[in-house]
Amino acid sequence: MASDKKQPRPKAVTPKGFQDYFGADVTERAAMLAKIAAVYHRYGFDALETSAVETVEALGKFLPDVDRPNEGVFAWQEDADWLALRYDLTAPLARVAAQYRNDLPSPYRRYAMGPVWRNEKPGPGRFRQFYQCDADTVGAASVAADAEICAMLADCLEEVGIARGDYVIRVNNRKVLNGVLEVAGLSGDDKDAERGIVLRAIDKLDRLGVAGVRALLGEGRKDESGDFTKGAGLSQAQADVVIGFMEAKRDTGAATVARLAELVAGSPIGVAGVAELDEIAGLLSAQGYGPDRIVIDPSVVRGLGYYTGPVFEAELTFEVTDEKGRLRNFGSVAGGGRYDDLVKRFTGQEVPATGVSIGVDRLLAALRATGRITSASAGPVIVTVMDRAHMADYQTMVAELRKAGIRSEVYLGNPKNFGNQLKYADKRASPVAIIAGGDEFAKGVVQIKDLILGAQIAKNATLEEWKDRPSQYEVSRDQMVAKVRAILDGQG
């Protein structure tokens, strides 16, 4: 066309930071989400699907995670309104809980799964669209609601294929931490800066170790590069309280609770937090969720600005090899806790809420890393085309195979070069090829090729035992489906 010259061709590229998912990457995730949805449903949670688009006003402009206050959303103006893509599934829930508050049951248990969008700088392993899979209970103040979410999370992990013993759900309580800060003399309004430093220091325990955290609690710390981070300036005694909290985990939940109770003695909020932890542990163990699955662990401090009571995190405890070849625990795949301010933004009324978010991509990666997803060769049986005039016969063959539940297809490219058809079958990971030309139609037979066995024979051609094994069979036309079924069953 004349216009081809004037207009340059568009580039066929995935936008930066986004991804395309093919085949098993799509279906395996869908299968995992369906299993999780079934557990959520069994627990009485109802599905909710809000639109991807919200008004910026309803969404709030920024993510709640205090560590990244500038993380943005994708937003644009429509007439007078600013619209944006949701950045999580909790903000839309808050909007729905406020908007439909007279119609929804209370408490409202809902689950949601779907993509969310973050306007972050793209980077390795950092995507601008990814799946979340949440369950929340809105309107239940009782810690029984938190305990239920923890139990449900354990059930979800086992349902998708994480074995008991390969995960642990760690539970803590934000109020205990507040109590510790109070005991350490850090509860006044004028201590905001110190509290911030202490919280960030605790969060770095994994990376810096106790000595590093202690430095940050005191005068400060010089890192490997020589940069100096100013500390909170706590006294030795104050720092001891905080370190004591971080190291409060004991062998049993009861012992941990007792140790925490000592640490927060004298702080009403701290005492209340310890009582809640104790109650959750009691509720869970009565239902059979003992410390082999759910433990009290004071080192869990997540999303500190967001949560107001119990917080929890699911960690996979088996080891995998990281990108630098080191063995390490797989780590966190889900987390959540109690939050009370989200609906208040809309209505002015405080509504207690608690929930969990499962990291869909992380959990899927874990299942793949441990071979829990046996991605069976789901390639189709290929009916090759030897003679285009017989197309109706070939299509009738696949119709029969499909009716028997066997995934199959006719080769629909140019059939002239038979080698291309076999290459295509190879690319599709086809387990079986069917071949029928003029001779076969005249005799009322088909040739059936076991492609998996054929590949093995080719690989082992020099070995005596493989030499004479046939991988192609001639069967009468009416035995085709049965023979294909037998070959597939034999392939496992």
Next chain:
Amino acid sequence: MASDKKQPRPKAVTPKGFQDYFGADVTERAAMLAKIAAVYHRYGFDALETSAVETVEALGKFLPDVDRPNEGVFAWQEDADWLALRYDLTAPLARVAAQYRNDLPSPYRRYAMGPVWRNEKPGPGRFRQFYQCDADTVGAASVAADAEICAMLADCLEEVGIARGDYVIRVNNRKVLNGVLEVAGLSGDDKDAERGIVLRAIDKLDRLGVAGVRALLGEGRKDESGDFTKGAGLSQAQADVVIGFMEAKRDTGAATVARLAELVAGSPIGVAGVAELDEIAGLLSAQGYGPDRIVIDPSVVRGLGYYTGPVFEAELTFEVTDEKGRLRNFGSVAGGGRYDDLVKRFTGQEVPATGVSIGVDRLLAALRATGRITSASAGPVIVTVMDRAHMADYQTMVAELRKAGIRSEVYLGNPKNFGNQLKYADKRASPVAIIAGGDEFAKGVVQIKDLILGAQIAKNATLEEWKDRPSQYEVSRDQMVAKVRAILDGQG
């Protein structure tokens, strides 16, 4: 808070033209899509999930539908790039087919399902986000690929619950129409305006009838409001050719093909189109897809600017009552056809492609209209809370019920007012409530209330036969699960 006064509260509203979906609306759609995906998969199609966001450059700015050239997309600028939400699933497929052309199998059969976004003026029943569910074959020039899509569409409809006889798939060919225009003397480059008027007129047959279309083919037509639409200015003889085409459908496919062959005699493209129609019908009938399911119908003229060969449309033939109380055929739920130019935009190379798009919301509405979705009361069993001190026991009860696969939950609101708990159970459409207080725990029993039967008894309280029927049972604690199961089974 002090800041509450300064900052007005955000409005909790769904953005204009968008929707929230609750409970069964989400799960029923998911179940329907899973069934369709299974059929697509059985036909050898592979899943593809592209991101919601594309570059405007890759997407093209406008929808292909000629009837709405100004229909827009949601777009915004990111640094140097313009990004936009996809408006269908075909444009991203074209991008993927070009981008990965060296890695994908050829032909490439892919299916995709997910939301798409249209920046349209919102209106009744017109939404700015909705689901599409497509299957396409890229790289197959043979009409066997079109026939396969038609057969697959029939299988999909039956798989989700549309009975044979309640649907028909109509097949036509764009080339036949081109041939008819050629025979009518409308094939020259200078006849572009006339062709446009003729095509739009044919598309209005349903609404205007033959007389109305004839007026538009001739001088023009004054509608009920008095507005005049200029016609194509065809002669009587020219108009007869076009009308003959629209009325070419005969009782059998062979007769229709013969009639079309008469009409396009002398037009090479028309003759080729008729031959393709004949071949498709032959391929389908050989596989058992006869005229009870798939028919040749020249009145199908869809997306005219877009398609280059076979076009098809699935129509549900049963009657429903429309919003004005009139009986009418349910109408179209899916359509598609062959298109060749989409990948060419990127690579300059023409790649033959054919595909189908199922209207997810329309098909779901059809299943609901005909009672094909029996939305079983999926409400949970409610374990009420008579005594908060027994929370661990209540949670143990639901844990047992869930382990038996029974959807259930503990009431987690404030338990003080028992009436509220029963109101909640009602709102959740609970089939069964469990009640246990101090007396029951002391005796080792629970009360089990059949809420469905209870409601029936309440409704029929004056009738003798209902009077003495019990709807509440006391059973020993260890019989709880068995009794609940028996009640649920009895409720069907």
